[in-house]
Amino acid sequence: MSxxxxxxxxxxxxxxYYTGYIIMGxxxxxxxxxVTALIFAEWNPLCDFVISMSISMLIGLGMILLGRRTRGxxxxxxxxxxxxxxxxxxxxxxxxxxxxxxxSGHTHSFLDCCFDVMSGFTTTGLVxxxxxxxxxxxxxxxxxxxxxxxxxxxxVLALTLLVKGTNGAYKFxxxxxxxxxxxxxxxxxxxxxxxxxxxxxxxxxxxxWIDGMVIGLKPVSAFLHALxxxxxxxxxxxxxxxxxxxxxxxxxxxxxITMVIFVLGSFNFGLHYAIWQGNKKELVKNIETRSxxxxxxxACLLVLAWFSKLHLYPDAVSNFRRxxxxxxxxxxxxxxxxxxxxxxxxxxxxxxxxxxxxxxxxGGSACSTAGGFKGLRVGVVFxxxxxxxxxxxxxxxxxxxxxxxxxxxxxxxxxxxxxxSLIILCYMVLFGVGTLLGTFSGYSFSDSAFEAASVCGNxxxxxxxxxxxxxxxxxxxxxxxxxMGRLEFMSVFALIGYAGGGFKKLCAKLAKR
Amino acid sequence: MxxxxxxxxxxxxxTLGVMAYLAFLYLLTAVxx
Numbered sequence: 383m384s385x386x387x388x389x390x391x392x393x394x395x396x397x398x399y400y401t402g403y404i405i406m407g408x409x410x411x412x413x414x415x416x417v418t419a420l421i422f423a424e425w426n427p428l429c430d431f432v433i434s435m436s437i438s439m440l441i442g443l444g445m446i447l448l449g450r451r452t453r454g455x456x457x458x459x460x461x462x463x464x465x466x467x468x469x470x471x472x473x474x475x476x477x478x479x480x481x482x483x484x485x486s487g488h489t490h491s492f493l494d495c496c497f498d499v500m501s502g503f504t505t506t507g508l509v510x511x512x513x514x515x516x517x518x519x520x521x522x523x524x525x526x527x528x529x530x531x532x533x534x535x536x537x538v539l540a541l542t543l544l545v546k547g548t549n550g551a552y553k554f555x556x557x558x559x560x561x562x563x564x565x566x567x568x569x570x571x572x573x574x575x576x577x578x579x580x581x582x583x584x585x586x587x588x589x590x591w592i593d594g595m596v597i598g599l600k601p602v603s604a605f606l607h608a609l610x611x612x613x614x615x616x617x618x619x620x621x622x623x624x625x626x627x628x629x630x631x632x633x634x635x636x637x638x639i640t641m642v643i644f645v646l647g648s649f650n651f652g653l654h655y656a657i658w659q660g661n662k663k664e665l666v667k668n669i670e671t672r673s674x675x676x677x678x679x680x681a682c683l684l685v686l687a688w689f690s691k692l693h694l695y696p697d698a699v700s701n702f703r704r705x706x707x708x709x710x711x712x713x714x715x716x717x718x719x720x721x722x723x724x725x726x727x728x729x730x731x732x733x734x735x736x737x738x739x740x741x742x743x744x745g746g747s748a749c750s751t752a753g754g755f756k757g758l759r760v761g762v763v764f765x766x767x768x769x770x771x772x773x774x775x776x777x778x779x780x781x782x783x784x785x786x787x788x789x790x791x792x793x794x795x796x797x798x799x800x801x802x803s804l805i806i807l808c809y810m811v812l813f814g815v816g817t818l819l820g821t822f823s824g825y826s827f828s829d830s831a832f833e834a835a836s837v838c839g840n841x842x843x844x845x846x847x848x849x850x851x852x853x854x855x856x857x858x859x860x861x862x863x864x865x866m867g868r869l870e871f872m873s874v875f876a877l878i879g880y881a882g883g884g885f886k887k888l889c890a891k892l893a894k895r
Numbered sequence: 896m897x898x899x900x901x902x903x904x905x906x907x908x909x910t911l912g913v914m915a916y917l918a919f920l921y922l923l924t925a926v927x928x
Contacts, residue, residue, distance in 0.1 A: 581906060638917065645913045658905030665912050675916070682920055686927035698925040706920050 392451075396463050397470065399449025400541065400554065404471040405442035407540025408478060409435050414527050415482070419520035427486065427520035434481040441478065464553025465876030468537050469869055473877075475536065476500050476861075479528055486521050488512050490850045493857055498525070500861045503532035504868035505751055507620020507717035507842025508860070510850055514625045519606065522623050526613040532868075533617030533647070533751030534579055535560055535572070542572040559870040562652040562749040562789075578654045579616065586612040586643045590636065597633045611636075615643035617751045620717025620842030628707075628718045634699065637707055640718060648674070648714035648746030650758075652789050667787045670747040673757035673764075678713045681741045682706050688733045708843070713741040715753040717842020726845045727829060735828050735845075742835040742843070743813060753840025753867055755809045758788060759802035766799030808871045812838045812863050823853045837863045 412435040419428035479502075480495035489495045494510040501508045502525055511517070511525075531539065537558045541551055551568040555561075564571045587608045594604030607623060614621045624630040628637060646654075653671065656664040665671055685705055695701045707720045726735060745754010769784045776782055784794040792798075813834050820830025825847050833847040837860045848860070866874050 581902065585906065641917060642910060642913050645916070646909060649909070654905070654909065657909050658902050660901055660905070662905075662908050665909065679920070679923070682923060683927070686924060690927055695928075698921070698928040701928050702921050702924045706924055710920075 393463070395449040396452050396459065397449070397466050398445045399452035400459075400463070400467045401471045401474065402442045402445030402447075402449060404467070404537055404540040405438055405445060405474055405478065407536065407543065408475050409438035409442055411527060411531060412438065412482075412524070415520040415524040418523040419518070422519045424518045424520050427482075427518040430482045430485040431520060431524070433485065434478070437481060438478045441474070459553055461553050461556075462876055462880065464555075464557040465873040466557075466880050467554055468557030469865075469873035469877040471537055472503065472865060472869065475503060476865075479503070479524075482521065482524060483511065486518070488517060488521070493854065494850060497857055497861055499528065500864050501842070502528040502619065502621065503536065504840050504864040505529055505533045505617045505619040505715070505753065505842075506837065506840045506864045506868075507614070508837070508844060508848045508864075509621065510848065510857075512850065514623065517623070522606075522610060525621055526610045526619075526623075529617050529619035529621050530579075530583075530613035533619065534575055538568065538572045539576070542569045557869075557873045557876075559868065559873070560749050562650065564652060564655045574655055575651050578651060578658070582616055582643070582646065583612060586616060586639075589639050593633070593635050593639055594631075597631060597636060607631075611640055612643060615640045615716060615718065616647040618644055618647050618714050618716040618746060618753070618840075619751075620711075620719075622718065628720055629722075634703060637703060637720060641707060641710060644714045644716040644718070645710065648716070648750055648752040650747040650749045652749060653747065656789060664789070669761040669765075669786045669788050670757040673761040674713070674747070677741065677744055677757070677760065678710060681709050681713065681737050685709060685734055685737050688731070688737075692729075692731065694729055709738070709741060712738050712836075712841055712843055713744065713746070715742065715745045715839050715841045717836070719843050723844045723846040726832065726843075727826075732828060735832055738843070739831050739835040742832075742839040742841045743809060745839050745841075755806045755839075759806055762786060762794065762798055762802045763806065765794055766796075766803075769794060769799075805870060809838055809867065812866060816859060816863055819856055819859050820847060823856050834863070838867045840864060840867050 412431050416428060416431045416435065419425070419431060476496050476499045479499045480492060483489055483495035483498060484492050488511045489498070490510070490512070497508070497510050507529070535555070535558045538551070538555045538560065541554055555568045555571070564574045590608035590611055591605050594607050595601060599607060610621070610623045613619070622628060622630070628640060650670055653664055653668055682705070686701060689695065689701060689705055695704050704721055711718050726738070730738070743754055744760055745756055746752025748756045748758040765784065765786055785791050786794050816834025816837060817827070817831045820833055821827055829845050829847055832845040835841070836843050
């Protein structure tokens with residue numbers, strides 16, 4: 383065997399081995415809906431999940447066996463492995479997690495199942511599943527579990543829990559678009575991320591549970607609703623157990639608690655960690671919280687000024703519940719909606735939709751559960767522009783060093799500004815293509831732009847475009863856009879490059895023969 | 896992360912910070928309505 387093919391086999395083995403473990407992690411995750419089905423005596427959903435779990439375990443085990451030579455050998459995990467494993471496992475997880483949806487019979491096609499799973503894992507929140515109000519508890523638990531796990535990062539969770547001594551775990555971690563190291567090792571960082579999320583899960587679910595009982599839900603139902611709504615809000619997901627989304631509860635207090643949770647969920651895990659370590663000033667000094675404060679306040683002010691002309695909502699409370707709630711939900715990329723989808727199109731007018739599109743694209747914080755091109759990059763590019771404007775005006779003898787505060791004082795180098803601008807450009811291209819496809823499919827420009835921003839930014843608010851009747855091309859594009867938006871492009875590009883390279887080699891071999 | 900007390904203080908500080916921001920947005924809404 384030639385050296386080149388030996389190396390190629392080796393790469394595939396590494397990728398197969400680690401991807402197999404992530405698939406096994408996904409299979410173990412199905413224990414949660416299985417236990418739920420047992421508790422509520424839902425026998426059909428129990429069978430659905432046992433079948434799905436068995437398929438995932440078989441595929442996971444098969445992949446681990448294919449790459450078994452990786453075990454024991456001290457394999458050096460390269461960046462390309464990290465990126466390809468992260469992006470490939472997200473695709474495989476989408477297919478495998480769609481199986482219980484498909485068997486449940488609540489979707490029109492397997493494509494719709496994949497759409498919902500990708501929407502869940504990427505914490506987008508757009509839904510094609512039908513008759514949400516009558517889903518089994520097990521399937522509802524599954525929908526919200528994948529959203530919760532997707533927000534924190536499935537790849538890192540699986541690798542840190544299932545693989546001992548993962549030398550290249552940081553590369554998988556970066557491959558999943560997380561880049562902050564809270565402690566020197568990734569295992570410790572992943573544990574801290576999960577600890578923060580679990581503490582908030584306990585407190586947030588308790589708050590929503592009590593409030594649920596106050597507004598008239600029965601204790602068990604109130605608990606399930608609280609758990610689902612917490613998982614959805616904290617992960618800036620946007621799923622809800624009922625078709626009417628947050629409107630089902632008709633409660634200002636429920637809306638305020640979820641608002642607090644999704645704003646907290648949109649913060650960087652590094653920021654949570656810094657504050658929990660006693661560094662409370664980070665909350666006001668951090669470039670991301672400053673950027674979020676400025677852009678969200680400006681967006682609220684502009685839309686409220688627009689609505690003061692329209693006189694659509696009668697008082698301050700109505701305006702807060704309908705306007706501020708939706709803007710903050712869009713800006714944090716949550717996607718819980720306190721009005722019906724078509725009300726955006728029919729009542730909010732062009733200006734309201736434009737502001738919503740902008741905030742959905744900006745999104746939340748880096749290394750959080752939120753999507754969009756992130757407040758960090760907006761702040762960095764804004765400071766970069768200021769730097770360029772000030773440069774010619776300052777003295778040639780005094781070279782000023784420009785800085786920004788992100789966990790610590792950092793120098794604003796041209797490289798940082800360039801890489802931030804590039805990612806923003808990628809998002810804009812993705813958004814542009816989505817808008818083009820929407821208009822080509824027959825939707826109005828504003829509807830297409832709204833839905834494209836919602837998909838690219840992993841938001842989940844809909845203006846009415848996303849439905850089972852949406853053209854297949856648009857559904858496929860939405861799946862790709864959610865996937866690319868969540869993984870922030872690099873991993874997906876790496877997978878395409880890797881697959882393309884393999885295909886080229888195969889063609890060359892066939893041509894030689 | 897240091898101990899449960901500092902964790903809870905951190906959680907409380909974050910939650911209060913966000914609630915203060917939402918109260919500010921409500922005041923803004925009341926002024927604009």
